[in-house]
Amino acid sequence: MAKAIVYLNQFFGQIGGEEVADHEPEIRNEKVGAAMLYDQLLDGEVTHTIICGDNFMGSNEEQAVDRILGFLKDKEFDIFFAGPAFQAGRYGIACGAIGKAVKEEFDVSVISSMNEENPGVKMYKKDIYIFPGGKSAAKMRDDVTKMVEFGNKILSGEKLLPAEQEGFFKRGIRHQYFLEDETPAYERAIDMLLKKINGEDFVSELPIPEIDTVEIADPIKDLSKATIALVTSGGIVPIDNPDKIQSASATRWGKYYIADVDKLKNRREESFKTIHAGYDPKAADADPNRVVPVDAMRKYEQEGKIGSLYEYFYSTVGTGTSQDEAARMGKEITQELIENNIQAVIETST
Amino acid sequence: MKLELGNFYVKDIEFGSETAFNDGILTINKEEALEVVYKDEHITEADLKIVKPGDMVRLVPVKEAIEPRYRKGGGPVFPGVTGSLLQAGDGRTLALKDMSVLVVGKHWGGYQDGLIDMGGEGAKYTYFSKLKNVVLVADTDEEFEKQEQQKKNHALRWAGMRLSEYLGKTLKDQEPEEVESYQLDPVTKRSDEVNSLPNVVMVMQPQSQMEDPGYNDLNYGWDTNPMLPTFMHPNEVLDGAMISGSFMPCSSKWSTYDFQNFPLIKRLYQEHGETINFLGVIMSNLNVVMEQKERAAQFVAQLAKSLGTDAALVAEEGYGNSDADYIACLVALEDAGVKTVGVSNEAPGRDGGSQPLVTLDPKANALVSTGNVSELIKLPPMDTVIGELESLARDGLAGGWEDDEILGSSVKEDGSVIMENNSMFCGDQIAGWSTKTMKEF
Structure with missing residues (x-):
């Protein structure tokens, strides 16, 4: 049984x-x-x-x-x-x-x-x-x-x-299916075409998911006065992953204080590592600055190319993360950045 | 232009002393037919078989399907390919219906070749299991491509066309049982009544993505790769102007038989003068480089606009990279104010969870979907195999594999197979026959 x-x-x-x-x-x-x-x-x-x-x-x-x-x-x-x-x-x-x-x-x-x-x-x-x-x-x-x-x-x-x-909610899992009434594609195509011509309702057999495009922002007028934040989906976190960000299909993000560092220390120094399961972690663990380029940003700061680097960087994991979750996390992070008067963000992916 | 297709329905096919068609029976003198095949010295071994719907026979690697025909007056059935150029689509052509000539490799297959089961549960995956077929199973000395995954299959495909013309010739002096008539007045010389109907074109995107010659579909013998979209009469397509190529995973392909009988075109003809004014065919193609894709889409949209097109059917012979051409064409037409419906298959993966087309656009809001190229199909052993079953696993057929850590080889010791739909011979029937669609599960 x-x-x-x-x-x-x-x-x-x-x-x-x-x-x-x-x-x-x-x-x-x-x-x-x-x-x-x-x-x-x-x-x-x-x-x-x-x-x-x-x-x-x-x-x-x-x-x-x-x-x-x-x-x-x-x-x-x-x-x-x-x-x-x-x-x-x-x-x-x-x-x-x-x-x-x-x-x-x-x-x-x-x-x-x-x-x-x-x-x-x-x-x-x-x-x-x-x-x-x-x-x-x-x-x-x-x-x-x-x-x-x-x-x-x-x-x-x-x-x-x-x-x-x-009757269950559609899961986005598509398989081929032999129609019981064996209506050939040429009949379905003509039917759809005539309906579209006549302004009648029709049902596409391949509904295109709504594409949510974001307009490219205007350029920053004076970069030397701008505060810039680093945001990554590359999974760089403090060694103990305090926010318990998942290694795949993430629903959480974290922010980590970097005002006092010139560069991120690595995993061996028990400082930062990646928890992202979607790429070989070796290089990121050896030098987390290659995913979150704090060292390069500090150099720009010294050169006066940018005003300053924001005192926190933001991190989550991109692999397997659904678009809906990514959008929610993005909005939450953006809210904080706006409140703290950040002019620009460098987003690093992997 | 007026095309008359004179139909002769084949009730049975048998071997006999004389090649002839009488009372629905096609009799073939095998020796004489093979002489036609051997006219090309590159054919090293050849045999003919007859298979019928329900036979427990598996054919693989299948390379081509052709409807045997005879052009009244004796010109080549495929102008520019099997003979000199002449205008196709105007006049009378006689056809042996309910049958095809299938070309099968005796040993070697390739990426573009497919499988047909004439009976059992695998029969539903291809159109050709419904037909009586004369099977040419042969080998060649085309050593340069024997071990290549991509094969031109030139000797075999041309032998198939010669054989089909040889069989079609049996109709030479006979009166057809039925005549299908296809006629369109010149675009600018149609009655007010027809002109008042919505103007519709058929946009075809035949497979043309190989830059080396010898693989692509041919238009009057001309490689469709270096071709810009052009306006054609639908009768030309139905009457041998287009032949199939030898590239693309097989389920996405249009065989020459598909071109000769193109159901989407025939269906538009049925509506002509009733609900639509069928302007004709815009013959486009499929490209590799982004600029070529955009150029082709721009040409299609311009032709459609200049013709005063209100709506278009767009069909794509392929998937993957060429989805970019498909979507670009639909979008360009929609941007030009032409209402579109697309017909193609999808590639959401074996688990069905991936993005169905390589590019997507919300303007492509009316699509007919004819199958999943990656659907896994398991089929039991068959009594007889024509060709070489091992080719499915060995020769890089798009839907076969030699080894998979979970699934093992595509071909099992007992003769059963596990394969992707990719290698079902012209299985997604994008020409319009497909009774498959895609559903969410």
Whole structure:
């Protein structure tokens, strides 16, 4: 019989409300709360329930994920359910984070459900199956039913249909598909052409993602008076990575004080290193100035070519980082730079 | 210009004492047919086979497909290629329908060659499994390219054309069962009624990205690489002016058969005078250098504008680098006020997660998508293989590989295969037949 494990937060795991949102992750050898509903509907059995407080996951994601993956190491399971998270943002993000990790570590299908407004949808729809869900727990039965029906289909080995037919959020994963009605491309092309000519609605078979281009800024009038900041997606951080920036698919950034240094010291000197997993770190670890060129900027400062180098540099990791996350981090960093009256930024990538 | 295509439907093909077409049966004197093949001294070994839909036969490496035809009056079916130049698209040409001549390498394949399964689950991946086929399986002494991944396949492709003309000649003195008539009045001399309809052109981007001669599609025998976009009559395309080349992963290619039957053109003809005024074909190409791509797009847009075009269908024979030509052409047309629909395949990778075209532009907002070049396909062993199965793994076919740390070789010991759609013979059917699309999963 197929085995499933369910992830719930402190509330749906019947620990309590917001006051216990710091509840540390635990695994129980039983069906708790909503897990019972999954068990009823599933062509199989829910063997365990994992419960974790939303705040605990939110502020200690790496630790929480590691501990949960540890719980699962010796368990046999064929499918993993997380949520439904409705419109609860922290819960949605938690379901996505743990779901993604479970999928990567154990290569099983992971299914969740969230309301379309839940930020977890945008962050994780590419990584796991997320079904559009209700706004609140009133929709619990409907949402779980959708998730389990799809889970049953996966377990039975039945061929999965495109996202629009199965109902989960599109994941940006495109495969070729033989049309049931065998409409040839020449009919589809003519149909689309006539509709476009006549100003009628048509559906492109390859929707072009919206391209968000940024206009090039005006040049700086007097560089010798400008304060310039260094920003990198090359993952240069202090040796202990105090902001716990992820090595890939980053969601965090950090800023590091450099007003008192002429150049960044390297990893051997226990100062700066790179945590970027997308390139060979050898050169950056040997001389982090090659990614964040503090030494060159100091020289320009001395020469009077630039006014000054800003006292912090900003860092995150670019590899695998989604466009949405990159844009959010970029906006947050820009906000600080504007508040501190920075005129220009040199952005180094790798 | 008026083209009459006289159709003869082939019910069966068999070998016999005399090459003739009678009552739907094409009989072939094999010895005599092979003499035609051996007219080129570079052909060292050759044989003919007959395969039909449903046969449990796998053909690989397939190099070309051609519809056998006879040009009334006896001129070459492919002017400038199999004979001297003459105007194609005006007059009567007779065709053996529901069949093709397939050209298969006896041993050696290359990047551009493909695979056809006539039966079983692999049959759906190519159009040619639906046809009865005369298969020329042959080898050559073209030693210079035997070990090359890119092959011109000159001797084999030309042998295929000779053979198809030889078979087409059986129709010489016969009356066709059916005549398809294709006629367009000169662009400036059309009735008010037709002129009042939206003006539409078909923009074709045939494969022309090899700078060395011998690989690209030919236009009346002229290499399409050093060609600037030009205005052609659609009848010319349907009547042998264009032949397929020998470059590009196979699923993205247009065979010569595809040019002869180009479904997008035939469909535009159906609408002509009803919903659109079909102006004709702008024959563009695909390039390597950015400036060449931009120049071609600029020429297409200018021609379209000068012709008073309202809307255009654009089809690309290729993917990857040439997506830049495809998108540039669509954008140039949209910028010129021409409403466009594009037809091509995509390359989002085996996992389907990558960017589908090399370049994207929001102006390309109406695209028909005919397949994923990298889709992984597993097929069971077949009773018979024509050609050499090992070529799929050994010879650098675009969708085959010799070794992969997870998947192993494309060709398994039991004769089953694992391959990318890339090597399905003209599999993405960008000429318009494709019943495949792309969906999000």
